[in-house]
Amino acid sequence: MSMNIKPVPTLDDEVNEIRLATAEIVNQDILPVEKKLWGWVSDSADASKEVLEEAKELRRQVQDKVKREKLWAPHLPHEFGGMGLSFLQHAYMNEVLAYSPGAASLFGVVAPNSGNQKILVKYGTPEQHEKWLKPLTEAKMQSAFSMTEPDNAGSDPRSLMTRAVLDGDEWVINGHKWFTSNGHAADFYIVMCRTADPDAPGDANDKMTQIIVPRKTPGVNIVRGVPVWGKASSHCEIKYENVRVPKENQLGRTGTGHQAAQDRLGAGRVYHCMNSVGSMWRAFDLMIERLMSRVVHGGEKLEEKQFMQGFIADSYMDIQSARLMTINCAEKMESGADPRIDISSIKVFVPQAYHRVVDRAIQVWGAAGVSGDLPLAGMYQGARTLRIADGPDEVHKILIAKMVLRRYHGGESWDFGN
């Protein structure tokens, strides 16, 4: 089944054209070869060299077409080789390209590189743009973001202990990180470091700095790729042991690391949610396809069973609420209004809705639902993981409650219209 994208009456022509052109590539160039693109084999054997080579060539062909159609890197400004889209335009494009899992990388917008590119655009010097950003956007380099630590709560970044100390013109970094995604392939890491004593006077948020560390620097020791969902992964555990990098590798002013992380995560959460909406859309289509074709007890199709009709209604409502909440949040961000409560709300609601929608689709497909023959099992794991990554649900619920209570304590009630 293809993704059904028609012009949205409330959107301008430019976004509608981008969505239609994106859907055309997804429908014509990606979905028909979806399994081959990722070197997938149907009998649990490892893919042969030929299969992997064919996959690489297919991906290159799709990427070339994406570039010819000027749909490459929707998150970056024109001067850095991107489409120069506004925040909202990018969000609207994301739900389309996320219909096929993994397609984002074929459009040049794949985490963690995309988040790092945004941070480099905003905080990087012209020299850093030339040295790190340019090769990253041209896909000549890979990168990773190294913040979370095994010994401290990732949900509270102020607890991080990795320390960077200035010695002459060099930062000397010591610390222990894990879940540094893309850690094996990355040419450089952006490492979140404590650059001031936690007990020194001043705001705790002003004591962190992000520093670029090339992977091949002496003292960067990859301990392992941490297995995730029972499979090998490139989410790396890394020890930084007396790692020395030039002072000019820091991003922005000393002490702006926390703010840079907030910038990255805030926008990133909206993009992740629009990706989740695209994936839910696909899971919904797959579920309906099966409901309309599978015959069960008594010779009736699944679509005639009321339990199953309940699945359709519940999933429809989940997708619509998730989508409209995310678009509303993106609109607020674009208008300059304070979006913090909306960002936390979608960060909690959307992955949970995504989880429910995929769960129902898996149930409808029975054993096939958990097999590797369909993208549903991968989506299910992705949806579950999203409830932890980028800040766990509970932390965001606490933030929502605090913001609401602060308003009421200030003598004002909540205005849901604004």
Ligand SMILES: Cc1cc2nc3c(=O)[nH]c(=O)nc-3n(C[C@H](O)[C@H](O)[C@H](O)COP(=O)(O)OP(=O)(O)OC[C@H]3O[C@@H](n4cnc5c(N)ncnc54)[C@H](O)[C@@H]3O)c2cc1C
């Ligand atoms: C697949 C994957 C990829 C990742 N990629 C990256 C990456 O590229 N770079 C990177 O730096 N990190 C990455 N992470 C790490 C991720 O950002 C952290 O896992 C996340 O921030 C949570 O931190 P933690 O695991 O230390 O959990 P903790 O902070 O220990 O929290 C554990 C649990 O405690 C509960 N909890 C926490 N705080 C509170 C509270 N205040 N009140 C009530 N309950 C609470 C929540 O249920 C939470 O899930 C990745 C994680 C995953 C799973």
